[in-house]
Amino acid sequence: MNLARKLACVVVVFVCAVSLAANWLAPVGYAKQFREAPGAPPSHEHWLGTDEVGRDRFARVLYGTRISLLLAPAAALVSTLLAALVGGLAGYLGGIWLRLARGFTDLFLSLPWLFLLITVRAVLPLNVSPLTSVLITFLILGLLGWAAAARVLSTSADALRNSDFVLQARASGLHGPRLFLIHVLPNLKPVLYAQFWISIPVFILSEANLGILGLGVAEPLPSWGSLLRELEGLMSFREEPWRLVPLVLLIVVMTSFQMLLSKEEVTA
Amino acid sequence: MNMNKSVRRAFLQLLVCFFLLAAFAFAQNGGELRFCLRSEPKTFDPALVDDDASVAIRYLTGGVLVRANRKTQDLEPELAESWSVSKDSKQITFKLRHGILFSDGSPFSAEDVAFTMQRLMDPALHSSTGDAFRSGSGTVSTKIIAPDQIAITFPAPLAGLEHLFDQVAIMSAHSPKKEGAVLGPFMVAEYKAGSSVLLKRNPNYWKKDAAGRRLPYLDSVRLDIQPNRDVEMLRFKRGELDLINSVDSDYFDRLAASSPQLVHDAGASLDYEFLWFNQVASAPIPEYKRAWFRSVNFRRAISQAVNRDDLSRIVFNGHAQPAVGPVSPANKFWFNSKLKAEAYRPDAALKRLQDDGFHLQNGTLFDKAGNAVEFSIVTNAGSKPRERMAVMIQEDLGKLGIKVNVVTLDFPSLIERISQKFNYEAAMLGFRNVELDPNSQMTIWLSSGDNHAWNPQQKSPETAWEAEIDRLMRAQASTADPKKRKESFDRVQEIAAEQAPLIYLINQNALSAVSNAVAGANPVILNPQTFWNAERLTVNSQARASR
Structure with a gap:
C-alpha cells in the first residue's frame, strides 16, 4: 500500500469515526435552534458558526456526514448490484440477451430521471419521519441509478465471455452459473468496485440536487446535500469561508475514496 | 464702447444660459434603463397577460x-x-x-x-x-x-x-x-427569446412634464431575461443593471453593507405568507385529524404558538412584519387598524388545546382519543425563506409536543395536492397581492370560491362564520359606498382573526435596489416598486460606468 492510499485510508477512517462520535462531539444536536445567534460566525460555542436559523453548523456537518457516508454507499451498493445483475448477466449470456439489456439500459438512460424522481416523490405519503424520508431518497437513487453502470458491466462481461480463459473453461466442461461465479464475476470485480466508488459522489450530489427540488432529506435532518445548499447565494469565498467546510469535506472524502481504488480498479 | 461691452456681456450671459439649459436637457433626456425579468414573458398581448414578466411589459407599454x-x-x-x-x-x-x-x-x-x-x-x-x-x-x-x-x-x-x-x-x-x-410611454422594439426585450421610447406618448417636455425621458428600456437571482445581483453590482425590483432579504443586507445608498426598504408590502389546515370533508386524511383542523381552538393555538417576531427577524433579517390578516397595514384604506398580529403565547396556546381535550404526556401532545398530534406541512421546494419558516414553525410547535413533518414538493405536485386531490394536512404558501381592493380576494373568501384554500368550492357554506363572510363579501361588492364597503370588509377581517382559517405569518417588506445612475427613482410598496414612474426616470450612463 503506497503512502497516498495509506493517507486516504486514514482520512476516511477518521471522518467516519468522527461522524459516528457526533453525539459526543456535538451534544447540542443538529436541530436545536439558537435563535439569538442565526448565521453567527465561528465561536467558542459554535465551532463552525450557525446556519440561517441558528443551528450549530459543526453538529450538522457531523450528523450530515454520518447520514451521507452511510446512505450514499448503501445506495451505490444497491445500484451496483442491480447493474451487476442486469449488465453482468446480459454480457455473459450475450446474443439476444445482451441486445435486449443494452436496449433497456439505453431506454432507461434516456428517461428524464429527474422528472421520474419528482413523480415518485409526489406520490409518496407526506407524513413520514425525516429518517424515513432520507431512506426513501437514497433507495430511490439506488434503484434508479444502475443503468450507466450496467452498460459498462455488460461490455466488460461480453469481452470476458469471448476471452481465452473463459473459452478454455467452457472446453473443460464448465457452464452456466458456475462458470459465471468462478471465472466471470471475479474478473468483473475491478469494474464493480470502480462503479461502486464512482456512484457514491454521484449519489451525494444527486441528493443535493434533489434537495433543491424538494425531494431530498427532510428537515431538520442534515445531509451533505442539504449542507451544500447553504452555498447558494454565496457571492465570494472570502465572505464566510467556514460555510465551505461541507464542500471541502466532500472533496476530501471523495478524493480519498478514489485514492483507495487500486490501479486495476482505476483502469477498469 | 461701453455699449459694446454690455452687449458682449449680455451675449455671454445668454450663451452660458443656453449651455446650462442644454446641459440640463441633455441630463433629462436619453439613456437606457436596464433591469431583469425573472422569466420569459408569455405574451405581449395585454389582454392575455397573466405572468409577472408580461405584467411588467404591459405596465411600461400599455x-x-x-x-x-x-x-x-x-x-x-x-x-x-x-x-x-x-x-x-x-x-x-x-x-x-x-x-x-x-x-x-x-x-x-x-x-x-x-x-x-x-x-x-x-x-x-x-x-x-x-x-x-x-x-x-x-x-x-x-x-x-x-x-x-x-x-x-x-x-x-x-x-x-x-x-x-x-x-x-x-x-x-x-x-x-x-x-x-400602444399608448404607453414605451413600445416593444425587439424581442430575443430567452435573452432580452428591448423597449423603445414611444414618440407619440401623450404625457408632458411640468416644463412642457414630452415624456418619457428615457430612450429605451432593456429587460434581460434572467431567472437566476445570484446572477442578477452580480450584474447589478458590476453596474450592468440599474435596478432590481424585488430583492431577497439576504442579498439586501449584503448590498446594504457595501453600498447602503443603493438599497431601499419601503416597509411592509401587500404580500403575505400564510399557513392553513385542510378542512375539506372529502379529503383523504384521518377523521380525527380533520376534527383537529376544524376546531377553532386548535387553529388559534397553532397561530399563538408561532413566533412571528422570530420569523421576521431570522428568516427575513428584520425586513418583514408579523402579519395581522388578509390586508397588510400598507393598504392604507382597507386595513382594519383595530386588529393586531397574533402574539407569541405558547402557554395560552397550550391552554386552548387543553380546553379542546388535548393533553401533554412525556413531551408529546395527545388528543382526547389518545392520538399523538402529528401533521405534515407541505410547501413548495426551492423557496429558501419558506423552508426556513417551516423549520422554525416545526421547532415552535415541537415545544407544545406537536410533531411536524416538513415536506417540500415541486410546485405542480403541490398545487395538485392542495387544489385537486386535497391530499395534504397543512400547507404553507405566500399570497402576492397586487390589488388594493378586497374584490380581488373574492375567490379566497367566498365559500364557493376556487381559492377558498381550507375548504374550496362548497355548495353551501359549511359553517356559520363562512356564511357570514359570504354575506359580507357580497354586501361590500354590491355597493359603491366606500364607507359601507369598508365596514363589511373590516368585519371579514375580524372573523378571519377569530376563526383563523388562514394563519397569517408575516408581511414581507418591499425591498429593492436602484443604481445611483438612475435619477427620479422613488421605490414604493406597490408593484412595480422601482419603475412605477418609468416615464420620469433618467439614467446617467457616466455614473453607471463609474460604479
Missing part, C-alpha cells in the same frame, strides 16, 4: 384610462380626463382626452376602448384581466356616446369598478400592428 398612483394609492386620470360611476355600480362613463395617438400614429378614440372591452370580455379569449370584470351572468355592453365619451355597462354591480381599469391597456381597434400599437 396606456390605461386611469392609473392607481403607486405612491399615494389614489386613482389618477390618464387617457380618461374624468369618469363617473352610476349609483348602482353597474355603469362607468369615461370622458377621454383629445389628440392622442397610438405609437404607430393611429388616433385614439372611444372606439378603441369599446374594442378593448369587447375583446377582454370575449369568453373564448380566457383573459384573466377580463375575469375581474365578470360580476354576474350576462354580457358587458359598451355605448359610444361621442368619439371622446364611452359608457360601459355591466350585468351586476361591481364595487371599486374604476380601480379595475388600472390593468386595462387600451388596444387599437384599427391599427394593423394590433398589440404592437
Whole structure:
C-alpha cells in the first residue's frame, strides 16, 4: 500500500469515526435552534458558526456526514448490484440477451430521471419521519441509478465471455452459473468496485440536487446535500469561508475514496 | 464702447444660459434603463397577460384610462380626463382626452376602448384581466356616446369598478400592428427569446412634464431575461443593471453593507405568507385529524404558538412584519387598524388545546382519543425563506409536543395536492397581492370560491362564520359606498382573526435596489416598486460606468 492510499485510508477512517462520535462531539444536536445567534460566525460555542436559523453548523456537518457516508454507499451498493445483475448477466449470456439489456439500459438512460424522481416523490405519503424520508431518497437513487453502470458491466462481461480463459473453461466442461461465479464475476470485480466508488459522489450530489427540488432529506435532518445548499447565494469565498467546510469535506472524502481504488480498479 | 461691452456681456450671459439649459436637457433626456425579468414573458398581448414578466411589459407599454398612483394609492386620470360611476355600480362613463395617438400614429378614440372591452370580455379569449370584470351572468355592453365619451355597462354591480381599469391597456381597434400599437410611454422594439426585450421610447406618448417636455425621458428600456437571482445581483453590482425590483432579504443586507445608498426598504408590502389546515370533508386524511383542523381552538393555538417576531427577524433579517390578516397595514384604506398580529403565547396556546381535550404526556401532545398530534406541512421546494419558516414553525410547535413533518414538493405536485386531490394536512404558501381592493380576494373568501384554500368550492357554506363572510363579501361588492364597503370588509377581517382559517405569518417588506445612475427613482410598496414612474426616470450612463 503506497503512502497516498495509506493517507486516504486514514482520512476516511477518521471522518467516519468522527461522524459516528457526533453525539459526543456535538451534544447540542443538529436541530436545536439558537435563535439569538442565526448565521453567527465561528465561536467558542459554535465551532463552525450557525446556519440561517441558528443551528450549530459543526453538529450538522457531523450528523450530515454520518447520514451521507452511510446512505450514499448503501445506495451505490444497491445500484451496483442491480447493474451487476442486469449488465453482468446480459454480457455473459450475450446474443439476444445482451441486445435486449443494452436496449433497456439505453431506454432507461434516456428517461428524464429527474422528472421520474419528482413523480415518485409526489406520490409518496407526506407524513413520514425525516429518517424515513432520507431512506426513501437514497433507495430511490439506488434503484434508479444502475443503468450507466450496467452498460459498462455488460461490455466488460461480453469481452470476458469471448476471452481465452473463459473459452478454455467452457472446453473443460464448465457452464452456466458456475462458470459465471468462478471465472466471470471475479474478473468483473475491478469494474464493480470502480462503479461502486464512482456512484457514491454521484449519489451525494444527486441528493443535493434533489434537495433543491424538494425531494431530498427532510428537515431538520442534515445531509451533505442539504449542507451544500447553504452555498447558494454565496457571492465570494472570502465572505464566510467556514460555510465551505461541507464542500471541502466532500472533496476530501471523495478524493480519498478514489485514492483507495487500486490501479486495476482505476483502469477498469 | 461701453455699449459694446454690455452687449458682449449680455451675449455671454445668454450663451452660458443656453449651455446650462442644454446641459440640463441633455441630463433629462436619453439613456437606457436596464433591469431583469425573472422569466420569459408569455405574451405581449395585454389582454392575455397573466405572468409577472408580461405584467411588467404591459405596465411600461400599455396606456390605461386611469392609473392607481403607486405612491399615494389614489386613482389618477390618464387617457380618461374624468369618469363617473352610476349609483348602482353597474355603469362607468369615461370622458377621454383629445389628440392622442397610438405609437404607430393611429388616433385614439372611444372606439378603441369599446374594442378593448369587447375583446377582454370575449369568453373564448380566457383573459384573466377580463375575469375581474365578470360580476354576474350576462354580457358587458359598451355605448359610444361621442368619439371622446364611452359608457360601459355591466350585468351586476361591481364595487371599486374604476380601480379595475388600472390593468386595462387600451388596444387599437384599427391599427394593423394590433398589440404592437400602444399608448404607453414605451413600445416593444425587439424581442430575443430567452435573452432580452428591448423597449423603445414611444414618440407619440401623450404625457408632458411640468416644463412642457414630452415624456418619457428615457430612450429605451432593456429587460434581460434572467431567472437566476445570484446572477442578477452580480450584474447589478458590476453596474450592468440599474435596478432590481424585488430583492431577497439576504442579498439586501449584503448590498446594504457595501453600498447602503443603493438599497431601499419601503416597509411592509401587500404580500403575505400564510399557513392553513385542510378542512375539506372529502379529503383523504384521518377523521380525527380533520376534527383537529376544524376546531377553532386548535387553529388559534397553532397561530399563538408561532413566533412571528422570530420569523421576521431570522428568516427575513428584520425586513418583514408579523402579519395581522388578509390586508397588510400598507393598504392604507382597507386595513382594519383595530386588529393586531397574533402574539407569541405558547402557554395560552397550550391552554386552548387543553380546553379542546388535548393533553401533554412525556413531551408529546395527545388528543382526547389518545392520538399523538402529528401533521405534515407541505410547501413548495426551492423557496429558501419558506423552508426556513417551516423549520422554525416545526421547532415552535415541537415545544407544545406537536410533531411536524416538513415536506417540500415541486410546485405542480403541490398545487395538485392542495387544489385537486386535497391530499395534504397543512400547507404553507405566500399570497402576492397586487390589488388594493378586497374584490380581488373574492375567490379566497367566498365559500364557493376556487381559492377558498381550507375548504374550496362548497355548495353551501359549511359553517356559520363562512356564511357570514359570504354575506359580507357580497354586501361590500354590491355597493359603491366606500364607507359601507369598508365596514363589511373590516368585519371579514375580524372573523378571519377569530376563526383563523388562514394563519397569517408575516408581511414581507418591499425591498429593492436602484443604481445611483438612475435619477427620479422613488421605490414604493406597490408593484412595480422601482419603475412605477418609468416615464420620469433618467439614467446617467457616466455614473453607471463609474460604479
